[in-house]
Amino acid sequence: MPPIARTGVAWAVLGAYGIAYLATGIALAILQLALRPLGEIEMALTNRTIYVAGIPESIVYAISFGLGALGGAFLARRAGGVAAAALYLGTLAIPAAMLVVTAFEREQRLRSEPCCTVLTVSDVPLGAAATFVLPAVAFAVGAFMARRRSARDSTNALLEAAGAYAFVAALAAAVILAFPVYALTFAPYATVGMDATPHGAVLVAQSIVAGAVCAVRGGRVTPRAVAAFALMGFAGVAYADVMPIYNTLFLDWTYVPVSLVAVPLASAVIGVATVFGVHLFMGAARGAAEAG
Numbered sequence: 001m002p003p004i005a006r007t008g009v010a011w012a013v014l015g016a017y018g019i020a021y022l023a024t025g026i027a028l029a030i031l032q033l034a035l036r037p038l039g040e041i042e043m044a045l046t047n048r049t050i051y052v053a054g055i056p057e058s059i060v061y062a063i064s065f066g067l068g069a070l071g072g073a074f075l076a077r078r079a080g081g082v083a084a085a086a087l088y089l090g091t092l093a094i095p096a097a098m099l100v101v102t103a104f105e106r107e108q109r110l111r112s113e114p115c116c117t118v119l120t121v122s123d124v125p126l127g128a129a130a131t132f133v134l135p136a137v138a139f140a141v142g143a144f145m146a147r148r149r150s151a152r153d154s155t156n157a158l159l160e161a162a163g164a165y166a167f168v169a170a171l172a173a174a175v176i177l178a179f180p181v182y183a184l185t186f187a188p189y190a191t192v193g194m195d196a197t198p199h200g201a202v203l204v205a206q207s208i209v210a211g212a213v214c215a216v217r218g219g220r221v222t223p224r225a226v227a228a229f230a231l232m233g234f235a236g237v238a239y240a241d242v243m244p245i246y247n248t249l250f251l252d253w254t255y256v257p258v259s260l261v262a263v264p265l266a267s268a269v270i271g272v273a274t275v276f277g278v279h280l281f282m283g284a285a286r287g288a289a290e291a292g
Contacts, residue, residue, distance in 0.1 A: 004078045005154035009087060011217070012080025016072035016088045018162030021188055024068035025235025028189065031060040032242040054120040058131050065185060066138035073142030079156060081149040089139060095185055096132045102180075103128040157219030158228040161271070165210035165232045172202040192237040192259050203233070207267050211274025221276050226268050233267030234260070 007015070038056035069092060077085040103125040110123060121127040166188040173179040173187035176198050191202050210232060219225055241260040247253040 003152065004075055004150050005152050005156055006150040007079045007153075007155060007160075009080040009084045011155070011160055012076050012084035013088050013091070014163035014167070014213075015079055015156040015159040016076035016084070016163070017091070017166055018159040018164070019075050020068035020072035021166035022162055022231060022235045023071045024064045024185075025189055025238060027064035027067045028060065029235075029238035029242050031064060032239055033246060035060060035243070052119050052121060052124060052127060054122065058121040058127065061186075062131050062134040065132075066134040069135040070138040070142040073139040074146045075156070075159065077143045077146035078148075078150050085143050085146075092135065092139065092185070095183070096135075098180075099132075099183075100125055100128045155217040155219075157214050157217040158225060160217050161210040161214035161219065162228070162232050164213040165206045165267075165271075166236075168206045168209050169202060169236060172198075172205070176202070189236055189239060192240045192263075203263060203266055204270060206232075207270035208274050210267075211271040212278055214271070215275045215278035215282070219275055220279070221272050225275060226272055229271035230264040230268040232271070233264035237263045 035056050038059060042055050072088055072092075073085055076088040080087075099122065103122055106123045107125060110119065121131065169188040169191050170179075170184050172194075173190040174184065176194060177187075177190055179187045179190060191199055194202065207229065210229065214225065237259040241257040244253060244255040245257055245260075248255040
């Protein structure tokens, strides 16, 4: 990846969203393998008496989103300065605050439920807030590490394309899966839960929009671009396939990781084809303008 370039604030935030999407998606995939031992530790410590469900998952989410916030804050401040870092922080803080507020509402509602309702971390305001402590610290560290804005004016085409790829997925999850606003940080990774047809349509839209952004921002068809588009697809679906693959290898499961193969491949093919097509169109338009 080339050094981070100085861009406008909006492009810097889009690039920050892109690097956060990639970092979080890969971390979620890797850390899925920690859920089983974390669950065993949780049950040993609680002795099945005082139990709030979802503690292992909340730990995995906190670490994964923390890594994303670290990379996103660094890129936002390095590319767009303090204004971009502040705007990117808003995209994290507002959904987090909404989740905590919603936890208060759920807690009050659950108090009137009949016996034996199992609470989750997101049902307890303090637990919901604790999930975002690590991402908040990571954001501060990332912004501090960037120190000042880059002096090199250019674009961060591939990271901006990744941001567009993730943003289209988040919008699709909100519309098709009715994802609540406070869950939009996780929404780009939810498309794998769609039926095949809408998932395929969203994948095509993600790849085309990301390819167009890449081309407009000066990205070219290179091996690095092919790898980047494949990584965008991998980051969105990998976490959902890790445990089934693990269970197939070590337990009595039979599973074919279709999404893990098809989505990165399709993202690379469609994204790179879009970059190539947009450049052809832009070249033809310039030629026609010069001829005229």
